[in-house]
Amino acid sequence: MNELVFFxxxxxxxxxxxxxxYAIGAIGVTLVFSIMRFAHFAHADMMTFGAFMVLLLTxxxxxxxxxxxxxxxxxxLPLAMVLTALLAVGIDKAFYKPLRAHGVKPIVLxxxxxxxxxxxxxxxxxxxxxxxxxxYIGERKEIYRLDLPFELATRPVIVTxxxxxxxxxxxxxxxxxxxxxxxxxxxxxxxAMSDNPDLARASGINTNTIVAVTWVIAGGLAAxxxxxxxxxxxxxxxxxxxxxxxxxAAAIVGGVGHPYGAIxxxxxxxxxxxxxxFNWTVLLxxxxxxxxxxxxxxxxxxxxxxxxxxxxPFFILVAILVWRPTGIFKGKxx
Amino acid sequence: xxxxxxxxxxxxxxxxxPVREVILFGALLVxxxxxxxxxxxxxxxxxxxxxxxxxxxxxxxxxxxxxxxQFNAGVMGFVAIGGFSAMLFSVPVNDAFWGxxxxxxxxxxxxxxxxxxxxxxxxxxxxxxxxxxxxxxxxAVVLAVVLYLVVLSxxxxxxxxxxxxAGFIGGLGLPAWTGWIxxxxxAGSIGYFIGHICLGLRSDYLAIATxxxxxxxxxxxxxxxxxTRGTATVSPLPWPTPGPSxxxxxxxxxxxxxxTAALIAVIFFLLHRAYHAPWGRMIRAIRxxxxxxxxxxxxxxxxxxxxxxxxxxxMGIGGGALASFNSLFDPQGYLPLNHTFLxxxxxxxxxxxxxxxxxxxxxxxxxxxxxxxxxALFLMNMxxxxxxxxxxWEPPGNLDSRALxxxxxxxxxxITLVLRFAPQGLLPEKIKHxx
Numbered sequence: 001m002n003e004l005v006f007f008x009x010x011x012x013x014x015x016x017x018x019x020x021x022y023a024i025g026a027i028g029v030t031l032v033f034s035i036m037r038f039a040h041f042a043h044a045d046m047m048t049f050g051a052f053m054v055l056l057l058t059x060x061x062x063x064x065x066x067x068x069x070x071x072x073x074x075x076x077l078p079l080a081m082v083l084t085a086l087l088a089v090g091i092d093k094a095f096y097k098p099l100r101a102h103g104v105k106p107i108v109l110x111x112x113x114x115x116x117x118x119x120x121x122x123x124x125x126x127x128x129x130x131x132x133x134x135x136y137i138g139e140r141k142e143i144y145r146l147d148l149p150f151e152l153a154t155r156p157v158i159v160t161x162x163x164x165x166x167x168x169x170x171x172x173x174x175x176x177x178x179x180x181x182x183x184x185x186x187x188x189x190x191x192a193m194s195d196n197p198d199l200a201r202a203s204g205i206n207t208n209t210i211v212a213v214t215w216v217i218a219g220g221l222a223a224x225x226x227x228x229x230x231x232x233x234x235x236x237x238x239x240x241x242x243x244x245x246x247x248x249a250a251a252i253v254g255g256v257g258h259p260y261g262a263i264x265x266x267x268x269x270x271x272x273x274x275x276x277x278f279n280w281t282v283l284l285x286x287x288x289x290x291x292x293x294x295x296x297x298x299x300x301x302x303x304x305x306x307x308x309x310x311x312x313p314f315f316i317l318v319a320i321l322v323w324r325p326t327g328i329f330k331g332k333x334x
Numbered sequence: 335x336x337x338x339x340x341x342x343x344x345x346x347x348x349x350x351x352p353v354r355e356v357i358l359f360g361a362l363l364v365x366x367x368x369x370x371x372x373x374x375x376x377x378x379x380x381x382x383x384x385x386x387x388x389x390x391x392x393x394x395x396x397x398x399x400x401x402x403x404q405f406n407a408g409v410m411g412f413v414a415i416g417g418f419s420a421m422l423f424s425v426p427v428n429d430a431f432w433g434x435x436x437x438x439x440x441x442x443x444x445x446x447x448x449x450x451x452x453x454x455x456x457x458x459x460x461x462x463x464x465x466x467x468x469x470x471x472x473x474a475v476v477l478a479v480v481l482y483l484v485v486l487s488x489x490x491x492x493x494x495x496x497x498x499x500a501g502f503i504g505g506l507g508l509p510a511w512t513g514w515i516x517x518x519x520x521a522g523s524i525g526y527f528i529g530h531i532c533l534g535l536r537s538d539y540l541a542i543a544t545x546x547x548x549x550x551x552x553x554x555x556x557x558x559x560x561x562t563r564g565t566a567t568v569s570p571l572p573w574p575t576p577g578p579s580x581x582x583x584x585x586x587x588x589x590x591x592x593x594t595a596a597l598i599a600v601i602f603f604l605l606h607r608a609y610h611a612p613w614g615r616m617i618r619a620i621r622x623x624x625x626x627x628x629x630x631x632x633x634x635x636x637x638x639x640x641x642x643x644x645x646x647x648x649m650g651i652g653g654g655a656l657a658s659f660n661s662l663f664d665p666q667g668y669l670p671l672n673h674t675f676l677x678x679x680x681x682x683x684x685x686x687x688x689x690x691x692x693x694x695x696x697x698x699x700x701x702x703x704x705x706x707x708x709x710a711l712f713l714m715n716m717x718x719x720x721x722x723x724x725x726x727w728e729p730p731g732n733l734d735s736r737a738l739x740x741x742x743x744x745x746x747x748x749i750t751l752v753l754r755f756a757p758q759g760l761l762p763e764k765i766k767h768x769x
Contacts, residue, residue: 038538039538039539039541039542041407041541041545095750095754098754099753099754102757104753104757105403105537106536106537106538107403107405107537107538107541108753108757110405110537110538110541111405111678111682111749111753112749112750112753112754114407114675114678114746114749115745115746115747115748115749115750115753116746116750117746118671118675118742118743118745118746118749119742119743119746119747119750120746121739121742121743121746122739122740122741122742122743122744122745122746123743125736125739125742126736126737126739126740126743129735129736130735130736130739241545241549241670242549244542244545245542245545245546245549248542252539252542298487298490298491300487300490301483301487303482303483303486305557307553307556307557308550308553308554308557310546310549310550310553311550311553313546314543314546314547314550317542317543317546318531318543321531321532321535321539321543322531325535325539
C-alpha cells in the first residue's frame with residue numbers, strides 16, 4: 001500500500017500541479033495564437049515577470065498576508081496580474097503592433113517576440129539576480145498529511161498549502177475564462193475574431209480592443225502561472241526556455257486556438273512528464289515474487305532521468321506533429 | 335517573407351559602384367586595426383578566428399532564414415553537436431577504456447539497440463500479415479516500451495561502469511577536420527529529422543521544435559558523463575594546425591585563421607554559385623510566393639528540407655571549428671544567447687540573404703559583442719559608484735554576473751529594433767528585376 005501512496009504523492013499530485021501550471025500558461029499562448037496568429041515566445045518570461053512582481057510586492061509588504069489569513073504572495077497576486085497585463089499591453093503597443101502594421105509574416109513576429117523575451121530576461125536577471133529565491137518570506141509553507149483509512153498504508157498523502165491554492169486558482173481561472181468566452185460580449189467577439197478576422201472586422205468588431213483584451217488575459221494568466229510555479233518550488237529567473245517547450249507542446253496537443261484543448265494539453269504534458277521520470281521499480285517491487293527467477297528488476301526503471309525531463313514534451317510535440325498536427329481537439333489555425 | 339522583400343529599386347543595367355559595401359567594410363577594417371592597436375596582436379587574432387567561426391554559423395543561418403525564410407531558433411544545438419564531434423574525433427585515445435572489455439560491452443548494447451529498433455519497425459509492419467491495424471499498433475507500442483526499458487537499463491549499467499572505471503570513453507585520436515566533417519553530417523541528420531517533421535507545417539512550429547532540440551542536445555551532452563565528461567569538460571582539443579607551443583600565440587592563431595578563412599572562402603564561393611544558379615532562383619521563388627512556386631511544379635517541402643539540412647551542416651562544421659579553436663569542450667558553455675541569438679543578430683543586421691552582408695554582420699557584431707563585456711562591467715561599476723555615493727545603496731554581491739545580463743537586454747533590443755526599422759539589414763539582398 002505504501003507504494004501506492006508513493007505513487008499518489010509523486011505522480012498524481014505532482015502531475016496535477018505541473019499540469020495545471022502548464023495548462024494556465026498554454027491558455028495564454030493559445031489565445032495569442034488564435035487572435036494574432038503567431039507563437040508568442042515571450043510568454044515564459046512574462047510568467048517569470050509576474051512571479052517577480054509578486055516577489056517584489058511581498059518584500060515590500062510582508063505583513064499583509066497575516067491580516068487576511070492567506071500567504072502574502074497569494075494576496076499580492078491580483079496586483080501582480082494587473083502589472084503583468086499592463087506590461088503585455090505595453091509590449092504589444094511598442095513592439096508587435098508596428099510589425100503588424102507593416103503586414104509582416106507571422107514568423108517575423110515570432111522573431112520579434114524572441115527579441116522581447118531576451119529583453120525581459122535581461123531586465124529580470126539584472127534586478128533579480130540569477131539565483132533561486134523562495135516566495136515565502138518570513139512565513140511557513142503549511143504541509144498537510146492526510147492519513148489513508150487503510151490498514152496497510154502507514155505513510156500519509158502529502159499536500160502542501162501552495163498546491164491547494166494552486167488547484168483552487170486553476171479551477172477559478174478556467175471557470176471564469178469559460179464564462180467570459182461564452183457569455184460576455186467581448187468574449188464572443190474574441191471567438192469571432194479567432195474564427196475569421198476579416199469577417200469580424202466587417203461586422204463592426206473593434207479588433208484593436210480585442211487584441212488589447214487578449215493581451216490583458218494572456219498577461220494576467222501568465223502572472224498566475226508564474227506565481228503558482230514559484231510558490232510550489234522557488235522563484236527561478238532562468239527557467240524561460242525550459243518552460244516554453246512544455247507550454248507550446250500543451251497548446252499544440254490541445255489544438256492551437258482552442259482554450260479548452262490547451263487545458264487538456266497542459267495536463268497531458270504534465271502527467272506525461274511525471275510518469276516518465278517516475279521510478280516504476282517502486283510499484284513493481286511488491287509483485288516481484290510473481291516474476292520468474294531470471295527476470296531481475298533493475299534499481300532504476302524510469303523512462304527518462306530527471307535531467308532529461310525536457311525530452312518528454314519534445315517527444316509529445318513531435319508525436320502530435322507527425323500524427324495529428326491539428327491537435328486532439330482539432331485546432332482552428334495550423 | 336514580406337518584410338525583407340525590398341521596395342523595388344530602379345532597375346539598373348549598368349553595374350553601379352558598390353559605395354555602401356566599400357564604406358562598411360572600410361569601417362570594419364578600421365575597427366579591426368583599432369582593436370589590434372589597443373588590445374595587442376595575440377588577442378585580436380583570437381577575436382578574428384572566433385569571428386570567422388561565427389561567420390560560418392551565420393552563413394548557415396542566412397541560407398535558412400535569408401534564402402528560404404525558415405527560422406531556426408536552435409543554432410546552439412547544432413553548434414554543440416559540431417563541437418562534440420570535434421572533441422570525440424580529435425581527443426587522444428583513452429587506453430583505460432579501450433584496453434578493457436568495456437568497448438565490447440558497449441558494442442553489445444548498441445547491437446541490442448539496433449536489434450530492438452528493427453524489431454519495433456517490424457512490428458509496425460505486422461498488418462501486412464493480416465494482423466488487425468489496432469492490434470498492430472498496440473503490439474508495436476508495448477514492444478517499443480518494453481524493449482526501450484530493457485535497453486535503457488543495460489545502457490545505464492554499461493555507462494555507469496565506464497564512468498567509474500575509465501572516466502569517459504575518450505577520443506579517436508584522428509585529425510580535427512574529420513571531426514568537423516562528421517559534426518556537419520551529424521548536425522545535418524538531426525536537421526533532416528526536425529525538418530522532415532516540421533517543414534510542411536506552419537513556420538512557427540519549426541522555431542518551437544528547433545528551440546526544443548537545442549535544449550535536448552545540450553542536456554544530453556551535459557549529462558552523458560561517460561561520453562563527454564559532462565560538466566568536468568574535456569580539454570585540450572588538438573588543433574588541425576601547429577599549436578601555440580610550437581609557434582607562439584599570434585602565429586599559431588594566424589595559421590588557424592587561415593584555415594577558417596579558406597573554409598569560409600570555399601563555402602562563400604559555393605553559396606554564391608548556388609544562389610545565382612537555377613536552384614537558388616527556385617529557393618527564392620518558394621520563399622517569396624509559395625503558392626505560385628507550387629503551381630510551377632516545384633516540390634516545395636523537399637527543397638525546404640534540402641536548404642534546412644544544408645544550413646544545419648554548415649552550423650555543425652562551424653561549431654566544430656569553434657570548439658577546436660577554444661581547445662575546450664564544455665557542454666555548459668553553450669548558451670542560447672551566445673550561440674543562437676548572437677548569430678541571429680549577425681544575420682539580420684548584416685543582411686539576410688546577402689552572403690557579403692552576413693560576413694560583415696558576423697565580424698562587426700562579434701567585435702561589438704566582445705567589447706561590450708568590459709563596457710557592461712564598467713557601466714555597472716559606475717552605477718554602483720554613483721549609487722553608493724548618492725543614495726547610500728548597498729550593491730548585491732553577484733554584481734558581475736548581473737552586469738552581463740545587460741548584454742542579454744541589448745541583444746533583445748537590437749533584434750526588435752532591426753526588425754522594425756531595417757528589416758533588410760545593412761547590406762540588403764539585391765533583387766534582380768527584369769522589365
